[in-house]
Amino acid sequence: MDDSVEPSGDNSNSRLAALLDGNPPRPPIVTTAIAEPPSARWREPLAVALILVLCDLTIYRGHGFAGYALLFAAAPLLLAFGSPRPRGGASVWIVGAMLLLLAVKLLWCGSGLLVATGFALIAAFAAALAGLCPYVIEVAVLASQTIVAGYEGIVFHWRTMDKRYVPFKRTKWLNITLPLGAIVAFGLLFILANPNLVASFGRGFDWLCRELQGFLEQFSPSVWEVLFWVAVFWITLGLLRPLIGRTQLFEQMSRRGPAAADQGETPSPATLYSAFRNMLVTVILLFAVYLAFEFHTLWFHDFEPGFYYSGYAHEGAAWLTVALALATAILSLVFRGRVLADARLPRLRRLAWVWSLENMLLAVAVYHRLSIYIGFNGMTRMRMVGIFGMTAVVIGFVLVVWKIVHNRDVVWLMRRHLWTVAIMVYLFALTPVDTIVTRYNVNRILSGDPAPSVQLCYHPINSEGVMLLTPLLGCDDKTIREGIGAMLAQRQAEAESTATRRRNNGWTAYQMADEIALQSLTSAEGNWAEYSAAVGRRDAAIRHFREYSYQWY
Numbered sequence: 001m002d003d004s005v006e007p008s009g010d011n012s013n014s015r016l017a018a019l020l021d022g023n024p025p026r027p028p029i030v031t032t033a034i035a036e037p038p039s040a041r042w043r044e045p046l047a048v049a050l051i052l053v054l055c056d057l058t059i060y061r062g063h064g065f066a067g068y069a070l071l072f073a074a075a076p077l078l079l080a081f082g083s084p085r086p087r088g089g090a091s092v093w094i095v096g097a098m099l100l101l102l103a104v105k106l107l108w109c110g111s112g113l114l115v116a117t118g119f120a121l122i123a124a125f126a127a128a129l130a131g132l133c134p135y136v137i138e139v140a141v142l143a144s145q146t147i148v149a150g151y152e153g154i155v156f157h158w159r160t161m162d163k164r165y166v167p168f169k170r171t172k173w174l175n176i177t178l179p180l181g182a183i184v185a186f187g188l189l190f191i192l193a194n195p196n197l198v199a200s201f202g203r204g205f206d207w208l209c210r211e212l213q214g215f216l217e218q219f220s221p222s223v224w225e226v227l228f229w230v231a232v233f234w235i236t237l238g239l240l241r242p243l244i245g246r247t248q249l250f251e252q253m254s255r256r257g258p259a260a261a262d263q264g265e266t267p268s269p270a271t272l273y274s275a276f277r278n279m280l281v282t283v284i285l286l287f288a289v290y291l292a293f294e295f296h297t298l299w300f301h302d303f304e305p306g307f308y309y310s311g312y313a314h315e316g317a318a319w320l321t322v323a324l325a326l327a328t329a330i331l332s333l334v335f336r337g338r339v340l341a342d343a344r345l346p347r348l349r350r351l352a353w354v355w356s357l358e359n360m361l362l363a364v365a366v367y368h369r370l371s372i373y374i375g376f377n378g379m380t381r382m383r384m385v386g387i388f389g390m391t392a393v394v395i396g397f398v399l400v401v402w403k404i405v406h407n408r409d410v411v412w413l414m415r416r417h418l419w420t421v422a423i424m425v426y427l428f429a430l431t432p433v434d435t436i437v438t439r440y441n442v443n444r445i446l447s448g449d450p451a452p453s454v455q456l457c458y459h460p461i462n463s464e465g466v467m468l469l470t471p472l473l474g475c476d477d478k479t480i481r482e483g484i485g486a487m488l489a490q491r492q493a494e495a496e497s498t499a500t501r502r503r504n505n506g507w508t509a510y511q512m513a514d515e516i517a518l519q520s521l522t523s524a525e526g527n528w529a530e531y532s533a534a535v536g537r538r539d540a541a542i543r544h545f546r547e548y549s550y551q552w553y
């Protein structure tokens with residue numbers, strides 16, 4: 001998209017008056033409008049109408065994640081089809097591919113996180129279509145302006161239709177509509193001229209009226225559905241015709257560019273150089289002492305009974321992650337502004353490299369603490385979250401190091417940081433977390449370590465994980481074996497009830513993983529037949545299993 005925005009006359013006058021008064025004008029924080037709105041094309045209203053129907057079918061009348069899968073797979077195609085000024089580029093294809101992968105995961109085994117991620121990616125796709133690089137804050141700004149942009153789009157189309165020449169601008173439509181109109185008109189007259197044809201068409205017309213009446217009775221929209229249509233129509237126009245082209249505040253910050261020394265400025269002493277140097281020396285010494293303590297206390301030896309796993313490996317890992325994030329922020333704030341024009345910058349950088357190495361060792365320590373906790377009583381969803389979150393922090397620290405080496409500005413770093421978080425959330429949403437968690441815990445139990453059984457009792461398991469529990473029916477531990485059998489009997493009953501409800505709700509509620517899990521449970525139901533009919537015995541076995549496994553909580 002063209003970044004230049006022509007100011008209005010009032011804005012030009014205000015700037016001129018500011019210059020005459022001796023006060024330089026302040027740059028606008030956000031550009032407010034594109035100088036010339038894109039021209040109207042027939043594909044745009046058609047795309048809006050199709051998106052409205054798609055949203056009504058998959059969201060308002062939908063009952064599950066399969067509907068959202070169709071929405072996130074088809075909406076990008078319709079937005080690209082109806083965009084007034086579609087801009088190509090790698091970002092359009094990348095975001096489109098991300099939406100397609102997300103739609104596949106929703107069809108397989110959906111979640112609320114996937115749905116929220118999908119809507120965020122739709123906004124990112126609209127930004128890419130408008131020619132913007134889909135940075136996180138820019139996408140959020142674009143999404144926030146859809147209400148105003150939708151209003152502007154409605155006004156634009158209304159004015160376009162009000163022009164007299166528009167209905168006849170595209171005469172090719174008349175080449176089709178006029179012959180069709182003639183066929184309908186003369187065909188109706190010919191039918192009316194023959195009583196037999198009138199009777200035949202009358203019966204057909206009565207059938208059509210009854211079917212249409214039944215359809216309208218079944219699908220007649222409520223007031224809330226009409227309001228939903230209006231909202232979808234409005235927001236879709238806002239996505240197709242965004243007003244905000246670029247966050248000007250960030251562009252002004254970016255124009256300050258890399259290091260001042262690289263822009264030809266004379267190196268000058270930075271006021272805070274000595275303070276920054278002393279701080280880096282201090283934290284280097286502090287980190288060295290702490291890392292020695294960390295490796296001495298938590299590495300290369302067995303832990304005694306009663307070791308405080310939660311405090312060291314769970315809460316402690318979280319605090320060390322905060323320390324690493326704080327180090328990332330400090331390094332980012334030190335190497336900016338006048339410090340970059342100081343002749344003593346290389347010395348400060350050498351200190352930064354030493355501290356960076358210590359931070360990488362600290363990151364290894366955090367991963368080690370997580371592995372201690374996983375080794376104690378198995379894997380959970382939240383421990384997977386911890387792994388992803390810690391990885392995002394490490395990547396953020398690497399980005400800061402890259403910023404220091406290549407003299408990047410704060411805006412560059414902030415955009416990459418937000419991308420890192422967004423991509424980690426997206427990858428976590430796509431990752432078959434319950435498959436990884438359950439497979440790990442089951443393998444641990446089968447190898448003779450019963451501790452991970454607590455995670456099977458006290459944490460929810462979706463259909464991906466349930467399909468991996470059946471090997472535990474051959475476990476040597478009787479309590480675990482019977483508890484898993486009772487859990488699977490309970491899960492089969494729940495799956496059958498869910499399947500019945502989803503068949504009544506229609507195709508939008510379909511989940512492939514649930515169907516496969518139900519088939520797997522049905523084929524193996526003989527292994528827990530004693531619990532299928534005896535609900536009391538089943539509940540007792542599950543309760544005993546929970547009490548038994550709680551010792552490893």
